[in-house]
Amino acid sequence: MKHDCQLTGCLNAGSCTFVEESKVFKCKCEEGWCGNYCGGKLFIFLLWEEGLLMMMKLSNI
DSSP states (O other): OOOHHHHHOOSTTOEEEEETTTTEEEEEOOTTEESTTSOEEEEEEEEEETTEEEEEEEEOO
């Protein structure tokens, strides 16, 4: 039986790969994309706050 991403595929050039540790297939997203099927856009912000540079990752999903 095929797993989700084997049936539906991954979006935005993501690839469906087998994860040995959990024994399931999951989408491996290209840089800048996230989510179960790589359909979410990933936004990365660099913030300077109180003398510290912080990286913040947000997605639209």
